[in-house]
Amino acid sequence: MHDFEAVLQRVRSSGLRLTRQRRIILRAMCDLDGHASAEEVYQRVSRSRSDVDLSTVYRALVRLRDLRILSQIDLGRSCAEFEIVGERRHHHLVCVSCGTVMELDHSYLAALEEAVRHDFDFDPAFDHFALFGHCAECAKRGPGFRAGAG
Numbered sequence: 001m002h003d004f005e006a007v008l009q010r011v012r013s014s015g016l017r018l019t020r021q022r023r024i025i026l027r028a029m030c031d032l033d034g035h036a037s038a039e040e041v042y043q044r045v046s047r048s049r050s051d052v053d054l055s056t057v058y059r060a061l062v063r064l065r066d067l068r069i070l071s072q073i074d075l076g077r078s079c080a081e082f083e084i085v086g087e088r089r090h091h092h093l094v095c096v097s098c099g100t101v102m103e104l105d106h107s108y109l110a111a112l113e114e115a116v117r118h119d120f121d122f123d124p125a126f127d128h129f130a131l132f133g134h135c136a137e138c139a140k141r142g143p144g145f146r147a148g149a150g
């Protein structure tokens with residue numbers, strides 16, 4: 001669970017104006033604790049607020065993503081999902097057959113990050129990454145890779 005006050009502090013130090021709407025949306029992100037789509041955040045926010053619409057939520061999420069307070073990830077669920085960027089970076093292994101999502105510590109990508117930086121003189125934003133494939137269970141059942149899942 002993310003510390004709401006710490007997240008607000010990061011927004012303040014990023015220079016972004018902490019409007020009431022952004023505060024409410026960040027509160028919802030903290031409460032949802034994990035990945036959430038704009039739709040899910042909107043559902044949560046609209047329980048108590050009727051003046052915030054889906055496009056407002058989406059714009060706020062994108063703005064916060066651009067400041068790297070949130071990260072955006074495609075977990076193959078046909079909509080972008082957002083998550084608060086924490087102290088410890090993590091990524092995901094997504095099984096395209098059963099939808100299982102496993103967590104991958106950033107240390108697995110650290111070497112790749114370093115190589116990209118060195119070889120391409122490019123600073124990659126490896127905040128939150130999804131690798132698609134098959135879990136052990138599904139691999140046992142044979143091939144069935146769904147095209148377009150990545």
Ligand SMILES: [Zn+2]
Nearest residue numbers: 083090092128
């Ligand atoms: Zn994640």
Ligand SMILES: [Zn+2]
Nearest residue numbers: 095098135138
């Ligand atoms: Zn699977």
